Amino acid sequence: MLTDEYRYKILKLVQSNPEISQRELAKELGVSLGKVNFCLNALIKVGLLKVTNFRNSKNKLAYMYLLTPVGIEEKAKITLRFLKNKMKEYEVLESEIRILSNEIATDSQSKLFRD
Amino acid sequence: MLTDEYRYKILKLVQSNPEISQRELAKELGVSLGKVNFCLNALIKVGLLKVTNFRNSKNKLAYMYLLTPVGIEEKAKITLRFLKNKMKEYEVLESEIRILSNEIATDSQSKLFRD
DNA sequence: GCTAGCTCGTTCATTAATTGAACACACTAA
DNA sequence: TTAGTGTGTTCAATTAATGAACGAGCTAGC
Secondary structure, three states: OOOHHHHHHHHHHHHHOOOOOHHHHHHHHOOOHHHHHHHHHHHHHOOOEEEEEEEOOOOOEEEEEEEOHHHHHHHHHHHHHHHHHHHHHHHHHHHHHHHHHHHHHHHHHHHHHHO | OOOHHHHHHHHHHHHHOOOOOHHHHHHHHOOOHHHHHHHHHHHHHOOOEEEEEEEOOOOOEEEEEEEOHHHHHHHHHHHHHHHHHHHHHHHHHHHHHHHHHHHHHHHHHHHHHHO
């Protein structure tokens, strides 16, 4: 599944290192090779990335993933959207933590009364 | 899959409303009936919950889920463990947000230079 | 040449997790 | 009796993710 999380993370990693391999991406992202392959091809399909074969310094055939102009534009939007989601999550967590802390405090208090 | 999240949430909901049905739990938790059934029975199997059939006010056969003494004890532990995880997530989020904000700031700056 | 070995991306059978329609049972009300 | 409602339970189907296996392209050593 291609979510904003992987859109963002893959575009970022590829941008900073276009010669990264799918296996390196998988390791970096902590997911399987199959998933990286799927997401990467999805990003290519929608035109955010393109892949080029080229000869590297050792004249070896190598792959290079490049952000398209649309990819660069979209990456900014995706990053912002991703950030907004994180901030929402952050607030949710904040209140969850408050509630949990309260529950724990209340429970240990009732334990004091019980004993 | 029975994770701390569902251990905590189910024990909490059941404790505050022992006559809750699996369908209500599913709705409340935002998961399927099948999953609630699975988790609930897992909690019963490990002895944190027990289920009783009884006649309710309308003399209708009804179900009641009750925390066992072990269940009450464990709920406290699970809640604490869950809280600790949330606090860790909170810190992770905090730094992720900082990083994302930076990236967005940097990107829009480079855009200014470009235009 | 030729072969062994390495690293690419790609494939796909398998596994894991979840879903929710369908079912059996118990009860109520008409 | 019968239709309707609300239980928990089941399980075939779906979805997502995994990673071993594969073919292609290249290098190094024989």
